[in-house]
Amino acid sequence: MNCKSMIVELTNYLDGALDAALFASIEQHLAKCKDCRLVVDTTKKTIQIFCNSEPAPLPPDIRQRLHEALEKRLRGSST
Amino acid sequence: MASGKVNSAQARPVPSQIVKDDEPALVSAAQAGDVRAFETLVNRYERKIFRLTQNITQNREDAEDAMQEAFLKAFEHLGEFEGASRFYTWLVRIAVNQALMKLRKRRPGMVSLDEEIEAGEALVPREVVDWGPSPEQRYAQTELGEILSHVVGELDPSFRIVFQLRDIEELSTEETAEALGLSVPAVKSRLLRARLRLRESLNRYFRRGD
Numbered sequence: 001m002n003c004k005s006m007i008v009e010l011t012n013y014l015d016g017a018l019d020a021a022l023f024a025s026i027e028q029h030l031a032k033c034k035d036c037r038l039v040v041d042t043t044k045k046t047i048q049i050f051c052n053s054e055p056a057p058l059p060p061d062i063r064q065r066l067h068e069a070l071e072k073r074l075r076g077s078s079t
Numbered sequence: 080m081a082s083g084k085v086n087s088a089q090a091r092p093v094p095s096q097i098v099k100d101d102e103p104a105l106v107s108a109a110q111a112g113d114v115r116a117f118e119t120l121v122n123r124y125e126r127k128i129f130r131l132t133q134n135i136t137q138n139r140e141d142a143e144d145a146m147q148e149a150f151l152k153a154f155e156h157l158g159e160f161e162g163a164s165r166f167y168t169w170l171v172r173i174a175v176n177q178a179l180m181k182l183r184k185r186r187p188g189m190v191s192l193d194e195e196i197e198a199g200e201a202l203v204p205r206e207v208v209d210w211g212p213s214p215e216q217r218y219a220q221t222e223l224g225e226i227l228s229h230v231v232g233e234l235d236p237s238f239r240i241v242f243q244l245r246d247i248e249e250l251s252t253e254e255t256a257e258a259l260g261l262s263v264p265a266v267k268s269r270l271l272r273a274r275l276r277l278r279e280s281l282n283r284y285f286r287r288g289d
Contacts (some may be wrong), residue, residue, distance in 0.1 A: 004202070004203055007202045007203050010274070011267055011274060012267070014274075035207045038207045038208070039278070042208075042210050042282070043275065045210055045285075046281055047246050049214075049223075050227060050247050050277075052215075053224060053227055055224075056130070056224055058125055058126055062129065063125065066143075066147050070118070070154070073155075074117065
């Protein structure tokens, strides 16, 4: 395992989608490669930050138009 | 290990917070004609769907139209939803289709999701820096939101959309592949590149000591 093959498997590693042998090989590489440890750590944080981010509230004008359109359709279908 | 796959602490770090337990009941009620139940679903997901269409189209007007059309289509076709997937996943797929139509209309010929990725593209990161334990806490929520939106907007559409579905909307790799008409290896390849590029872009905001 070298840095390049570690990076190729990064997504599978972070998503827990590796077989046990490849996983162990990556763990061994990480134990001795500080740069790859940092890449794994910062990539994991990248995913967490996006995953945890809350979407901004809908702008009021956009929300109003959405609910007006829905109201028209929902009311239209129930009559 | 009995299983062929490693289910380690490295696996997806945050459990899904999107879908609430009452979703199936709300969907059933909406299918039975309860308009309020459908409105509850809209209120619950409107922010996320708008962020999704905004991130895909990168255009406010198109994002609004795509979101509105997605909810209206979902309502029209509610009877066809059989519960094989989560309602939210089904809704996301509708919204993605609407947003992609807008994007392709605005940039004809420029958006191909299944385009070959250049094999020679370097994957090994150019810059490796430490971010410290909680880099996102250095920014107010609004500012962080703007940073994330900006760096996602810099990605190629095919990387951006895969990352959006997989890591923001928390669809599985298989669901993402199905929603976009891509193979699972193509999703994984785009996801890897998207994650690495975003990591690289975020270096300038999150490096320790800045």
